[in-house]
Amino acid sequence: MLVQDTLLYKLSQAGKAQRVFVAAKLREIDLHPGQDGVLMLLKEKGAMCLSDVGLLLAIQPPTVTKMTVRLERNGYIRRRTAPQDQRKCMIELTEKGEDKVAEIEALWQRADEDVMQSVSPMMRAFLDEALADLETSLYRKAGRWKAPSNPVRKTAAGAASSSAGAGAREDSNALSVRSPAV
DSSP, X not given: OOGXXXXXXXXXXXXXXXXXXXXXXXXXXXXXTTHHHHHHHHHHHOSEEHHHHHHHHTOOHHHHHHHHHHHHHTTSEEEEEETTEEEEEEEEEOHHHHHHHHHHHHHHHHHHHHHHTTSOHHHHHHHHHHHHHHHHHHHHHTTOEEOOSOOSOOOHHHXXXXXXXXXXXXXXXXXXXXXXXX
16 A cells, blocks of 8 residues: 555645645735634633643744744734743733634634535534544544544534534534543
């Protein structure tokens, strides 16, 4: 079997295509790839220190610094020192950043609808469940654990027949990184 025939390789290629597609969409709202994740995380969690942002988004410290400098320069975030430890830098959304998060959410919704319009509701439900399972498996195999972002899952058949449709999801947005249970 060739590497190109493995599912993980094909998933990697699909991931690359997704990143290219989303990067083009993000340019339309004057953002660079990854900045959307930082802003959405701050919206969800509130003020955070840079090291926590890097940990939760799996971004190296120099990249977090570069991203946050750009976001601050554009007025989307502000920096301050942590009250409990003056050595730590905290970042938080500004009002302009809150508005940008609304743009990001609309962008992702439109992008998803655009790409998924040719995929049946049953296949979307299947992909939703399969990708969540794959994500969990990959994190565990890598020695990390990330809480599922969709803890209330339906079977593909059940979701497809749901009156809410396959696009609806109950999302806790849990972002927890822990060591795997042994």
